[in-house]
Amino acid sequence: MSFSKNLLGWYDVNKRELPWRETKDPYVIWISEIILQQTRVDQGLPYFYKFINAFPSIVDLANAKNEDVLKVWQGLGYYSRARNLHFTAKHIIEKYNGVFPSNYKEILSLKGVGIYTASAISSFAFNLPYPVVDGNVVRVLSRVFGVEIPFESSAGKKQFYSLANKLIDKRKHSKYNQAIMDFGATCCTPKLPKCDNCPFILSCNAYITNNINNLPVKKKKIKQTTRYLHYFIINDKDRFVLSKINNGIWNGMYQFPFIEFEKKINQCELFETLNWKSFFLGYKYEVLSSSDEYNHKLSHQRINSVFWFVNIDNFSNNKFKYFSKHEIRKLPIPRLIDKFMNDYKLI
Numbered sequence: 638m639s640f641s642k643n644l645l646g647w648y649d650v651n652k653r654e655l656p657w658r659e660t661k662d663p664y665v666i667w668i669s670e671i672i673l674q675q676t677r678v679d680q681g682l683p684y685f686y687k688f689i690n691a692f693p694s695i696v697d698l699a700n701a702k703n704e705d706v707l708k709v710w711q712g713l714g715y716y717s718r719a720r721n722l723h724f725t726a727k728h729i730i731e732k733y734n735g736v737f738p739s740n741y742k743e744i745l746s747l748k749g750v751g752i753y754t755a756s757a758i759s760s761f762a763f764n765l766p767y768p769v770v771d772g773n774v775v776r777v778l779s780r781v782f783g784v785e786i787p788f789e790s791s792a793g794k795k796q797f798y799s800l801a802n803k804l805i806d807k808r809k810h811s812k813y814n815q816a817i818m819d820f821g822a823t824c825c826t827p828k829l830p831k832c833d834n835c836p837f838i839l840s841c842n843a844y845i846t847n848n849i850n851n852l853p854v855k856k857k858k859i860k861q862t863t864r865y866l867h868y869f870i871i872n873d874k875d876r877f878v879l880s881k882i883n884n885g886i887w888n889g890m891y892q893f894p895f896i897e898f899e900k901k902i903n904q905c906e907l908f909e910t911l912n913w914k915s916f917f918l919g920y921k922y923e924v925l926s927s928s929d930e931y932n933h934k935l936s937h938q939r940i941n942s943v944f945w946f947v948n949i950d951n952f953s954n955n956k957f958k959y960f961s962k963h964e965i966r967k968l969p970i971p972r973l974i975d976k977f978m979n980d981y982k983l984i
């Protein structure tokens with residue numbers, strides 16, 4: 638039996654019911670695919686409902702305020718995805734009169750849409766024959782066919798796409814793509830794959846050669862850096878000082894003023910640093926207390942942070958602004974800050 642026939646037979650019995658599979662609406666499919674980048678289905682599902690409820694159409698998304706889009710996204714991470722969705726919705730209104738483009742090249746040209754997402758939208762919404770190749774698919778193909786090259790390399794990409802193009806069912810591409818993604822997510826899982834219930838057990842290269850745990854081959858990981866941040870909690874009764882972030886992964890969100898170091902330093906050293914002294918230069922201030930350490934993991938960095946409660950006279954600086962608790966609840970805030978504020982019942 639061919640790979641695709643075998644896979645589609647498995648899918649008929651094991652298909653996952655997911656809301657974006659009930660529609661051909663490219664807007665809904667696009668939102669679901671962007672949410673599912675770097676996010677598991679069970680984590681992404683509540684955000685999908687929240688996002689579609691807040692912005693039911695491309696026009697609603699295009700007309701929304703950037704901060705409102707980030708607020709709905711808050712907690713999901715990789716915020717460039719939300720910024721790109723908003724940008725692209727406005728672009729589709731301007732360039733395509735609000736109609737989602739229906740050919741692969743135009744879909745691929747949209748900001749935030751890579752080869753995987755363009756293939757998924759093309760196949761699920763417009764029934765075009767483009768195979769999806771994501772982490773799940775790479776794992777399945779590398780194991781079943783014994784492909785021992787990292788997908789992240791350019792030769793690896795070429796090899797996996799060439800294989801995927803050969804294997805895709807020429808008549809049922811949309812179903813085939815859904816099937817291989819579900820198979821990778823639920824049967825041929827990264828750890829403890831369910832080989833005993835797998836339709837490929839008799840032909841799977843990795844199973845036969847006892848090589849399952851070595852496939853897919855991964856490119857060496859990028860070394861993570863750690864940032865050491867000291868945040869200042871400055872308030873005037875129920876109003877807190879925050880500033881808008883204008884770059885990096887949290888661009889467009891809000892956080893407390895902070896100073897940053899490349900290494901961990903103790904309290905005595907901290908009070909003597911130039912960073913600390915320059916922040917408070919010209920102010921009469923008193924340090925009231927500090928929080929425990931908060932550690933936050935991002936894709937390429939770790940953030941080690943401490944929050945300092947500070948009494949400061951007449952603090953004013955054009956980079957910062959006072960916000961009421963009511964206003965803060967509506968602002969997009971990085972998860973690290975949100976967690977701290979909830980722990981300390983600041984909002």
Ligand code: SF4
Pocket residue numbers: 777780781824825826830831832835836837838841842843844849
């Ligand atoms: S036999 Fe095991 S490793 Fe091979 S495809 Fe099936 S689940 Fe994956």
